[in-house]
Amino acid sequence: MLGSGRRRKTGKPAARDPARTREALVQAAFGEIYRSGFRGSDVGAILRAAGVTKGAMYHHFDDKEALGYAVVDEAVAGIMREKWQSPLQAARDPLDALIGVVRAMSLRPEHVCGGCPLNNLSQEMSALDEGFRKRTAKVFNDWHRAVAAALRNGKLRGMVRKEINPDETATFLIAAYEGYMSLAKNSQEPKMLRAGQKALVQYLETLRPRRGAAGMERRS
Amino acid sequence: MLGSGRRRKTGKPAARDPARTREALVQAAFGEIYRSGFRGSDVGAILRAAGVTKGAMYHHFDDKEALGYAVVDEAVAGIMREKWQSPLQAARDPLDALIGVVRAMSLRPEHVCGGCPLNNLSQEMSALDEGFRKRTAKVFNDWHRAVAAALRNGKLRGMVRKEINPDETATFLIAAYEGYMSLAKNSQEPKMLRAGQKALVQYLETLRPRRGAAGMERRS
Amino acid sequence: MLGSGRRRKTGKPAARDPARTREALVQAAFGEIYRSGFRGSDVGAILRAAGVTKGAMYHHFDDKEALGYAVVDEAVAGIMREKWQSPLQAARDPLDALIGVVRAMSLRPEHVCGGCPLNNLSQEMSALDEGFRKRTAKVFNDWHRAVAAALRNGKLRGMVRKEINPDETATFLIAAYEGYMSLAKNSQEPKMLRAGQKALVQYLETLRPRRGAAGMERRS
Amino acid sequence: MLGSGRRRKTGKPAARDPARTREALVQAAFGEIYRSGFRGSDVGAILRAAGVTKGAMYHHFDDKEALGYAVVDEAVAGIMREKWQSPLQAARDPLDALIGVVRAMSLRPEHVCGGCPLNNLSQEMSALDEGFRKRTAKVFNDWHRAVAAALRNGKLRGMVRKEINPDETATFLIAAYEGYMSLAKNSQEPKMLRAGQKALVQYLETLRPRRGAAGMERRS
């Protein structure tokens, strides 16, 4: 502390920017957590990846947990929104949009092996940490709401069969999606994901109203 | 016990029984791992739960990993066999049997929150440890084979629609099942599992051939 | 406070008074350091005690070390001057004065347990930081000079035995004094200090010239 | 943890020997603490000096504090015993023995600057940690008892003046000794220690009975 090691700072500390620092931390943490799980991820590695020091991190986040929460709230939720909510909101035909989302699933090996970030975190932490559970549940909820709303909207506009229950159908879709993601992560084979895409698309097609039936819907 | 202070351990070492010791370890490990994940589980806790000491454990298993592998190969595989393979083998009507299995899903809170042991382990370890991945993949495979075989068999016997692809259908079933288990684990609400049961049963019912229309079904 | 949201700090910043701020810092630092040692003292605690903020402190002092130096130069040196130099300067009989000082030693528990501020700092830092060492050495020196001067003066005026060496005697006195302070700090018993007082007074009495034997004393 | 970094132990762990490990830790800790004080000493440095890892240390000691306690109880107490108790026990003439001890004080620069290990620790920690205080107090006590016993014994054997109070005299001796050690540590000059030796020897000589006046000394 004193006495011996008297060293003056050498390299300049690279222009403070709290927001950037925070964002870098969240992104780096997301990457590490995606790779190793929350508990398996090393704070040191996150720090290195973010180019940030411990002191800075513990200034922005109380502890590793708080950082993990931010990852769910920001990074993971953002990804899901971008992948599902946005396309659905912008869509004319909800089923086309959903099929588009399913077809857009990445088949890149790292994504196949990595699985779904949301499901990973949820599976790992739900039973262990209520904070994580609540946050991941919220993301699931938002996702579910977006899909259900799209279906409901589709029904109103005659683009989705009248008999289906939007909530149940949305849940089924999400469950099947996550299930295939899990199986693919385990098998590590893109063909498993492809099978999932095929099955999901097939399923989604069954949700369209029968042509020439009640109300005379036109295909989009 | 004679002469100088030479005393034999008083408490008897509980009648050596290697097989029992091993089994106790595997069961205790299964429990701990189910609760905390493989990496989160504490060898000490497993030992305590099994009433076994370190020396004993490291006699039977090279390391924690080896114990984990045994948990997959024995405990987890056993559970899946008991829950799926056995009912299916004994079944007259494969769809009835599958519906029976789905209906038998435990709604007990600890199971809802705990999720599916197989999926848990697979999700946690697939990306990190090839040994775990292979072993869980094998269990998934056996499961899949059993379901597919039942469906195939059902087709032959006219109890399952001819158009379905047994392999794809089995995969879909498993994916949806695991998906619902994941969602339930996250939501911690039995009603999510109930929704899953309902949806799966509904789906299974669609696999039955149309009555009185053998061989003439139209595509949906 | 007009127009757009331009607001001046509402709570007044307590009437800037650099000198007061500085003094408050030195006093608070003295207190903290006396309690916990220099390295053990927490800058935050000093700040709180002084009712001053970090920015203010680092305005007045380059770093914690500089504050510590000021504590030695100002607070500690001041205390020693007040306790030793002043009484000695004003004294008629130096031995009476010294005895007075010894008798004035505080027996209050916090002082017994706290020890001598000068010795504390010197012991803690001498080997670790040359700046502290030099500064505490200077205070010791001033102290020593004052005692030695008093003895020398006493000799001239026939109030102190001729044979004694003022420098050596002063050193001995200081050493014994600090030694007792150390022992008392360790034992935490006032009676140890009392023993020191008694011994020192006894010793000081032996420094008086033998009555009626001016100039003819034999050494024991 | 798992998955990636699979490394098998390479270097053999150097033949277990708990007692050696413990002793190495205590000795290394003594060195570090002597150099930097207890709070200033770095556990990592101690570990490096001892050639021992953290795990080993925290197996033998609950925490840094416990290691520090062992240093007092074992290393410091041992040094004092060796330096004072042993010579005194073996002595014919207690005063000769004490003078011998004083004359044996090391004048080596590192010892001058380092001060007395016992006093260092006592000064640093007495006010902060009751455990340290008690332990150092015990060492002081043992020391005091040995000196007092020697003086008492000397009195009985006519080698020490009858009028002196062994307890008070021992305390005075110890106080003066520690005082000089403190001053020397601060001044960093061996000549200060030499002055101390001279003064202490002179003082010790005054404790001898007057020659040819056995049994008839006057009170001072």
Added chain:
DNA sequence: ACAGTCGGGACTGCCCGTTATT
């Protein structure tokens, strides 16, 4: 076959000093 002490080492996050920024 089993008991358990010993030891290895990665990792967290606290703490605290300091420096930009306002």
Added chain:
DNA sequence: AATAACGGGCAGTCCCGACTGT
């Protein structure tokens, strides 16, 4: 002069597994 941001050392925890006995 006040506060937010940052740098980083370091204690101590955790937990695995080896090795010595019994």
